[in-house]
Amino acid sequence: MSGVRVLVGTRKGAFILTSDGKRKNWEVSGPHFAGWEIYHLKGSPADPNRIYVSQTSGWFGQIIQRSNDGGKTWMQPGTPSGEPTTTPEGMPKAESNKFVYDTSAGTGKPLTTHQWYDGTQHPWEFKRVWHVEPSLHDPDTVYAGVEDAAIFRSKDGGKTWHELAGLRGHGTGPKWQPGAGGMCLHTIILDPKDEKRIYIAISAAGAFRTDDGGLTWKPINQGLYSQYIPDPRAEVGHCVHHVAMHKSRPDVLFMQKHWDVMRSDNAGEEWKEVSGNLPTDFGFVIDVHAHEPETIYVVPIKSDGEHFVPDGKLRVYRSRSGGNEWEALTNGLPQKDCYVNVLRDAMAVDSLDSCGIYFGTTGGQVYASADAGDTWAPIVRDLPAVLSVEVQTLP
């Protein structure tokens, strides 16, 4: 029988939750990297045993970890202990945690500042990796979305990282500014039908797309309206929280913006609002059913000033019509005295016949539904605050 492996990043370590296809009984492994913030971990679609992890700390900086055996053991994919750290020619060897912005004239215009909270220009400073996105085809190729916002790529299993500098250098970079959580590139979506097309999203700059494998990028924010910025319809400056896509329709995108749930049917060229009857259209997560491209999920959050679910009730909202018409899913979720948040990378879907939905909360619960959201049960209740949830469907 096939099974699932749920990868959970938390404020104090990573946890791996495994079950068979029934998804009723779970084994919990962890904490891995105990005490460290695990912003994200994700498995390679090309090799499920290959998992990449972003391990970070306010004290010790950024580490990239990798597993080649499904999370049983881990390694930093730089220079292994005991090996020389320089080549015979004296050049430094690979270091998995070295993220250096590219300011060379050849691959990107020198770009050293972005907009700060007060409107002044501020230097670009690397802080951490928010999101790792393994290639759909090559286990050794992986992308990293970082703060301050940029996208990096490794082609050697995470040993060395190089910026796709055309994103920061395309022209609007000096207008980007941090959201409350920092200026992070948090979403990377690889087009399964076009290897050269990648979507990314940045808080608070907006969504961007490349059609040439990352050399050149363009903002794709037309139709977004953000009343909290000087020009509500500006080309960039929108606080996009997350974007989701169904693999069968790479031109159709769904977005949870700071406020507003949005939809694009033309690869982000234009967006229209599909918040419909949601109790609030503020939120962070959004995801798409594995087999029904018009079935989408969000978790409404009360407001940008009150980052918890409204009315003390944890409700996932599902639309079977690609937005506008939403139904609350509450069976098995707390409907009283609940004040958790669900962060932007903390929802995932499996691809079993009956699609499983998973999400984690800032209260440390990870909930699972094996029936597309009709009923829910907690896998674990008392983890550290959950930052990210991914799921692998195993053969």
Added chain:
Amino acid sequence: MIRVVLPAHLRTLARVSGEVSLDVAGPPTIVSVLNALEERYPMLRGTIRDQVTRERRPFLRFFACAEDWTHEPADTPLPEAVAKGEEPLLVIGAIAGG
């Protein structure tokens, strides 16, 4: 041999359980000890000093013989007791955060 005491998280990264001992050529300084540490344990690169600027991470400090050496000039020799291996160099993480 120069003895170095690392914070718990860095001991985990380096896969060591106690102090580490390092060969350092010449009179040891903060910089020469950190260089030797990163050469022996490359997984620690970037964790004590920024990969690019080589500046100390702000939530870490260096102590030796009960004195704070964090802001001493980089080429200042460490105390003789550290050079002789009688006392360790301590890398201390700030008591901060949650």
